[in-house]
Amino acid sequence: MREEPRESSRGEGVRGGSARNDGAGALLSLEAIEKWYGEVHALRGVTLEVYPREIVGLIGDNGAGKSTLIKIISGVVPRSSGAIRWKGRKVRVGSVREARRLGIETVHQDRAVVGSMSVARNIFLGREPTRWMGPFRVLDRARMAQEAERLVKYLNLNISSVDQDVRFCSGGEMQGVAISRAMHFKASLVILDEPTTALAVSGVQTVLDFITRLKRDGIACLFVTHNLHDVYAVADRFIVMARGSVAAVVERKDCTVEDLARLQVTRKAGA
């Protein structure tokens, strides 16, 4: 290693990379997050920050606690203890809706879309624009189609029609549909859970392009994966998790893919 990466052990407050170890100006900060599943101690005092407009790679082997952590951030499961700050303010994040209201959008691996519904409906699912038709609140289908078309064009998705069912899309395009939600609803942070794992090579590049585009639009990303090569191509910073806590935080410029791989293995072994 060219330089010993900065590390954070739990509770000590050494987080982030070089100039950013005070947590000020962070978009999202987690403070000593604990999670118990019955007898299982899944998260042990996780403390980390995500800053605006940065792409953070959250890496670690299976069972390191990555997916539990993102479930907590996206409001899917409650934390046992610890605090979440959003733009400096303490927040609860008790439900998916609450997380979305804050501006946290999550793209879950291959289960983010409803195959039997159209591209347009999928983008707006759960937050449809409506209009009044007499006493009824009905879907504003024209607006959905129009907006969906704009997004599909913007992301350069290879979709012939926004009325097409999502099940006819390729894996990369499905991720694109999920990512376009974040664009439309002006999310500040997008959590991508293994977005490239189930994809063919061409699909991986498509998704990586989406991610850099999100960054260009000023959206921060938390890219969760165990595929180091995919994440290394786009991330600014890496957070390595092992056995339920943050094992290391490394800036991209301070490490190589090999360093990351070594970190992931050694931290797991408890070195």
Add this chain to the structure above:
Amino acid sequence: MTGAHRSLAQSAQLFIVRNLIWAILVVVFLAFSVTLPNFFTLENVHLILYVASALGMLVFAESLVLVSGNMDLSIAHIAGLSSMFVGALSIQWFHLPGWSAAILMIVVGAMLGSVNGFFVGWVRINPFLVTLSTFLMYNWLTYAINRGAILAVSPALVFLGGGKIFGIFSAIFVLILVCFLLGFILTRTPFGGYVHAIGGNPEASFMLGISLPWMNFWVFTIAGALAGLCGLLFVGYLDSIPSTIAGGDDIFLAFAGAIIGGISLKGGEGTMSGALGGVLLLGIIDTGTAMTLINPAVRGFLDGLILLLAILINKYRLELRDRILLPRGSAAQAAL
């Protein structure tokens, strides 16, 4: 990028594939009209629609539940119990006006359905097991209330199921109105979209912030209300409330009608107009075979055979539809 590029022939094919149930319905209807001298009369069509309307409520209820990715074995007995309970309440125990009893039947149906919804939605028990239990309970509760029949039914209570408006059975208006209303809810409102979504991919729906417990609760509650309405129509048909009012084949016919109408057992797929087509097809075949004086046992057998045929047709119908819908040169097409 925008708009599907389909030829006119493909569009026509797609239209037929999507509305296949109505094409079959017309063919079967014409076949009976040609072979039976008294079949193609206004009176007969009127009767077919009338007889189909009560079963139609059950088919709509089952269709809604199936689209949401669930199933409901208890709806026929919800119809029976709500009519028997409200009948006993309003006629034997207290003397309530007929119109209030009519409304109460729908409310009680909704409450009985909400029991299913509570256990499926909040306690998260498999809908088959929940509704199997309530199926048994509701069935025997009906007999516990009354082993015989309530005969002194007030005119207000029988109006919807037995009365006429401008010479047309009011039940037919109910059938069309409910079909339209449910179709509207399913295709035009966010709620209807969520019914499809939780049936198509419950996990994604949950991740997108749709409440599965509440959605399941309301789906079963609405199905219960429709079953209560079915009970009310049955009371009008029979002009009395026997303890055997709903039961027997009704629950199977509710499933059959929905599946013949193209509702998928897997959830997330199906339309209310399809369900209407399904129940009407059952009605046409039932009436047609009744007029040929076939042994009733053979007619029952035919219902089963038609269901099997419908399942086969739907299987190929959906494959055909996907073939037409597939965008050219897409990854999914290459995989086919």
